[in-house]
Amino acid sequence: MIGRVIILDEVNERQMAALIVDGRLEELSIDPEGDAPLPGAIFRAIADRPMKGQGGIFVRLPGGTSGFLRQISGIAPGQRLLVQMTGPAEPGKALPVTTRLLFKSRFAILTPDAPGLNISRRIKDEDQRAGLADLAANGMAGAAETLGLILRSACEDAETDAIAEDIAAMRALAEAVLADGAGDAELLVDGAGAHDLAFRDWLDPAPDEVITDAGGFAVHGVDSMVAGLLAPRVDLPGGGHMMLEPTRALVAIDVNTGPDTSPAAALKINIAAARDLPRQLRLRGLGGQVVVDFAPMPKKDRAILDQVIKAAFKGDGEANLAGWTTLGLYEMTRKRDRLPLAEVARGLFA
Numbered sequence: 001m002i003g004r005v006i007i008l009d010e011v012n013e014r015q016m017a018a019l020i021v022d023g024r025l026e027e028l029s030i031d032p033e034g035d036a037p038l039p040g041a042i043f044r045a046i047a048d049r050p051m052k053g054q055g056g057i058f059v060r061l062p063g064g065t066s067g068f069l070r071q072i073s074g075i076a077p078g079q080r081l082l083v084q085m086t087g088p089a090e091p092g093k094a095l096p097v098t099t100r101l102l103f104k105s106r107f108a109i110l111t112p113d114a115p116g117l118n119i120s121r122r123i124k125d126e127d128q129r130a131g132l133a134d135l136a137a138n139g140m141a142g143a144a145e146t147l148g149l150i151l152r153s154a155c156e157d158a159e160t161d162a163i164a165e166d167i168a169a170m171r172a173l174a175e176a177v178l179a180d181g182a183g184d185a186e187l188l189v190d191g192a193g194a195h196d197l198a199f200r201d202w203l204d205p206a207p208d209e210v211i212t213d214a215g216g217f218a219v220h221g222v223d224s225m226v227a228g229l230l231a232p233r234v235d236l237p238g239g240g241h242m243m244l245e246p247t248r249a250l251v252a253i254d255v256n257t258g259p260d261t262s263p264a265a266a267l268k269i270n271i272a273a274a275r276d277l278p279r280q281l282r283l284r285g286l287g288g289q290v291v292v293d294f295a296p297m298p299k300k301d302r303a304i305l306d307q308v309i310k311a312a313f314k315g316d317g318e319a320n321l322a323g324w325t326t327l328g329l330y331e332m333t334r335k336r337d338r339l340p341l342a343e344v345a346r347g348l349f350a
Helices: 126-139 153-157 160-178 194-201 222-229 263-284 299-312
Strands: 004-011 014-021 024-030 042-051 056-060 066-069 080-085 095-098 108-112 116-119 147-151 186-189 209-211 233-235 241-246 251-256 288-293 319-324 330-334
Touching: 004 194, 014 194, 014 222, 024 194, 024 222, 024 263, 042 066, 066 080, 108 160, 116 126, 126 147, 126 160, 147 160, 160 186, 222 263, 233 263, 241 263, 251 263, 263 288, 263 299, 299 319
Parallel strands: 004 209, 066 095, 116 147, 251 288
Antiparallel strands: 004 014, 014 024, 042 056, 042 080, 042 186, 056 066, 080 095, 108 147, 233 241, 241 251, 288 330, 319 330
């Protein structure tokens, strides 16, 4: 499968989406079972009890669900708040929420209480930037003091009318939600499901094909790709492999060279593992503390591997690279931005 292809599917009323680039799975989204809220959902919440030792406060959400807000200053128990779910909740824990709302669409992001009109830096053409600046100013006229606007890189190849309509729709939604802060706890805006997320975040650059046929995952081999992600072993070029094994405390990764244990082979395998690691963690939904036991190699080669790791994770804003421990392990942390694949895909793939 050559090119950039988005495949949309649905099983048991659960949406699924995959982004395949030149035959390799690069992005995956599967809706969780039941009616669990999705990241990005916006709620009217009620402040509950502070947890000063944890630097935050619990909030009451609809349906008896609890959220945890890492903010205490200026918030009193019983106060009504507008909060947005920032990520998945671990089993038995409160949903992570924030009061810094974002209204995201394909072309625009609206930022309440963070005024300013901004255009993606990836758009370089000065004439186009000037035109987008005028479009932004017109779309936010009368609201620029309270609502900020970011025009996303997808605007570069979009029609002016489509961008203007998107800005207007997001502004109307934001203003309606911001005016609806009184009353009982309630879900005000659904989070993005798998298909919405694909059309919002995966269309830049534009795909060569979007496949919506029923059973598309099975027909185009996505099922087998996902099944491979559910196994701990990842084969690497040159006969090596790495094992990714999540535990309760951390994600443990072991890199092995295979039959060739020479220093040159070790460095080559470690580089291959480092380059693929961000994709593996993202697709598997793994985060928290990550510890990598790279294949044994001379200490002088660590500088080379450091540069490879930094380059690999450059586009992953969720990772914090801590570096080498005294025992020769590599440590990092990564924000949990989605539920573990092993949990959401349970029973869907062989």
